[in-house]
Amino acid sequence: MSTTIAPRQETSAPRQEASDRAVAENSLGRKLVAPALVLMLLVTAFPMLRALWLSLFDYSLTAPDDQKFIGLTNYVTALTDPLFWSTTLNTVFIMVVTVAVELVIGFIFAMVMHRVIFARGVIRTSILIPYGIITVVSGFAWQFAFSNTNGFINGWLPLIEDNFNWFGEYGSAMAAIMVSEIWKTTPFMSLLLLAGLAQVSEDMLEAAQVDGASWWQRLWKVILPNMRSAIMVAVLFRALDAYRIFDNIFVMTAGAQGTESVSFLTYRQVIEQFQLGIGSALSVLLFISVLIVAFVIVKVFRVDLASARQEG
Amino acid sequence: MKLKTRIGVILGGLLILTWCLLPVAWIISLSFKSQKSVTEGSPGFLPTEAGFAGWENYTSVLENEQFRRAIFNSIGISLIATLLSVILATLAAYAIARLEFKGKKFVLTTALVIAMFPVVSLVGPLFDVWRSIGIYDTWIGLIIPYMSFTLPLAIWTLSAFFREIPWEMEQAAQVDGATSWQAFRKVIVPLAAPGVFTAAILTFFFAWNDFVFGISLTSTESARPIPAALSFFVGADPFNRPASLLAAGAVVSTIPIVIIVLLFQRKIVAGLTSGAVKG
Numbered sequence: 001m002s003t004t005i006a007p008r009q010e011t012s013a014p015r016q017e018a019s020d021r022a023v024a025e026n027s028l029g030r031k032l033v034a035p036a037l038v039l040m041l042l043v044t045a046f047p048m049l050r051a052l053w054l055s056l057f058d059y060s061l062t063a064p065d066d067q068k069f070i071g072l073t074n075y076v077t078a079l080t081d082p083l084f085w086s087t088t089l090n091t092v093f094i095m096v097v098t099v100a101v102e103l104v105i106g107f108i109f110a111m112v113m114h115r116v117i118f119a120r121g122v123i124r125t126s127i128l129i130p131y132g133i134i135t136v137v138s139g140f141a142w143q144f145a146f147s148n149t150n151g152f153i154n155g156w157l158p159l160i161e162d163n164f165n166w167f168g169e170y171g172s173a174m175a176a177i178m179v180s181e182i183w184k185t186t187p188f189m190s191l192l193l194l195a196g197l198a199q200v201s202e203d204m205l206e207a208a209q210v211d212g213a214s215w216w217q218r219l220w221k222v223i224l225p226n227m228r229s230a231i232m233v234a235v236l237f238r239a240l241d242a243y244r245i246f247d248n249i250f251v252m253t254a255g256a257q258g259t260e261s262v263s264f265l266t267y268r269q270v271i272e273q274f275q276l277g278i279g280s281a282l283s284v285l286l287f288i289s290v291l292i293v294a295f296v297i298v299k300v301f302r303v304d305l306a307s308a309r310q311e312g
Numbered sequence: 313m314k315l316k317t318r319i320g321v322i323l324g325g326l327l328i329l330t331w332c333l334l335p336v337a338w339i340i341s342l343s344f345k346s347q348k349s350v351t352e353g354s355p356g357f358l359p360t361e362a363g364f365a366g367w368e369n370y371t372s373v374l375e376n377e378q379f380r381r382a383i384f385n386s387i388g389i390s391l392i393a394t395l396l397s398v399i400l401a402t403l404a405a406y407a408i409a410r411l412e413f414k415g416k417k418f419v420l421t422t423a424l425v426i427a428m429f430p431v432v433s434l435v436g437p438l439f440d441v442w443r444s445i446g447i448y449d450t451w452i453g454l455i456i457p458y459m460s461f462t463l464p465l466a467i468w469t470l471s472a473f474f475r476e477i478p479w480e481m482e483q484a485a486q487v488d489g490a491t492s493w494q495a496f497r498k499v500i501v502p503l504a505a506p507g508v509f510t511a512a513i514l515t516f517f518f519a520w521n522d523f524v525f526g527i528s529l530t531s532t533e534s535a536r537p538i539p540a541a542l543s544f545f546v547g548a549d550p551f552n553r554p555a556s557l558l559a560a561g562a563v564v565s566t567i568p569i570v571i572i573v574l575l576f577q578r579k580i581v582a583g584l585t586s587g588a589v590k591g
């Protein structure tokens with residue numbers, strides 16, 4: 001077409017064109033991501049900065065005109081209050097137990113789903129039901145199931161008296177909350193693990209079998225090492241999700257018997273007591289603790305975030 | 313497969329089914345217990361013969377104005393948030409999958425951070441700002457946070473899908489004489505549609521499930537979504553929740569999820585796993 005008049009520019013033209021194109025591509029790319037990026041930052045970064053600012057004030061919505069700059073006093077109050085530490089401890093406890101249990105059960109489920117031939121569709125459909133169900137509904141279902149007046153669990157469990165009140169003491173109330181949390185989120189874990197399992201090469205497994213490796217050895221020496229990145233990503237996602245636990249606690253105990261989580265404490269300060277100053281300080285502390293948890297998991301387990309985003 | 317493995321797999325399959333469906337069966341069974349029997353206390357999985365309520369709880373739930381309003385709010389807010397979020401995410405994911413531009417890493421990192429963000433941290437400032445600009449307790453006041461929190465998931469899922477699309481086909485169609493619009497519409501849209509659809513389902517699930525924003529940014533039934541309405545539904549006696557009525561409401565709120573899952577099971581599984589893990 002136009003090649004006949006172009007030979008003179010052959011050395012410089014392609015380069016010029018490439019850089020023009022690169023500039024155009026760069027600007028188009030930025031324009032396309034801008035709306036999403038702006039919206040994401042508008043609802044997270046901006047309120048977070050505002051929380052940072054408000055946390056330096058003695059500010060309560062019950063007396064909105066009475067704002068007073070008090071520096072870091074709110075942080076000192078929060079960090080010296082044993083309630084903050086007990087809720088943090090609760091949250092960490094819930095996170096560690098639920099993620100550990102989910103990892104084991106989720107892995108078993110993934111193994112079964114990987115091997116199952118019959119009723120594949122039925123199993124995958126039913127595993128999505130807990131995933132899709134509203135957390136509040138899961139909380140109610142388990143609360144009533146554990147109830148000593150209307151529930152069935154006391155009757156089904158041996159060694160437990162029929163009128164045992166699960167929500168009457170700390171340990172059993174926490175157990176009930178964790179059961180609801182684990183029930184609802186294990187499917188997600190197992191689907192992530194299933195995707196990892198699908199990447200373990202069958203040839204390698206067969207080779208190990210031919211070499212005389214037992215089932216247990218194949219699991220620990222071949223399967224698990226090969227799906228390491230899938231496991232780590234699943235742990236990271238679930239751990240951070242578990243650290244934010246709120247819905248189940250709100251519905252099942254409303255924080256009674258010392259079962260509050262950090263999220264619940266923050267919510268209570270802000271929305272129920274209108275204490276925006278100290279509530280904002282708690283919000284900032286909650287954000288920082290999530291960052292710390294993420295950092296620790298990424299460092300300790302050396303999670304490859306690039307592979308999580310499918311860049312690797 | 314060896315016999316031992318086969319038995320193990322069958323038992324495992326039954327275990328999964330029991331795990332997933334037993335609590336659902338329980339809540340359905342509870343929703344058929346009569347309110348009187350629940351107040352008096354009726355332990356046991358199934359309703360007793362005397363305590364069987366039939367459709368009574370369902371009719372009273374559906375006749376309840378607050379609950380009907382909440383269903384309407386939830387459907388409206390979730391659908392609008394899903395639609396808008398998927399449009400923005402599609403633009404962004406196209407750019408991420410197809411174009412080279414500065415700041416791509418930043419967008420992906422932001423999305424990752426936001427997906428892990430403790431939402432409760434935002435409740436205070438948003439509550440404050442929403443009240444001062446007048447969108448507290450409105451649909452739009454919930455749609456905005458739902459959009460920004462579903463964008464990361466939608467962007468990941470979609471960019472993972474878009475990377476798999478053979479984009480050369482677009483050029484091929486143009487060489488064959490299609491205009492670029494035709495090439496886009498006839499070649500790329502059909503290939504991209506399943507991914508967009510999956511992202512929409514996952515987004516809808518998130519919006520439908522949300523509780524924190526639902527209770528913090530609304531105060532009346534004009535915008536309160538189902539999860540919040542269920543949790544505030546105390547009935548006549550605040551110390552004794554109407555368990556069977558709540559169960560009926562819970563079942564109603566789960567029906568849309570079950571329908572979506574039944575219709576699109578394959579797409580949801582593909583979407584959940586493609587965005588997050590691939591070594």
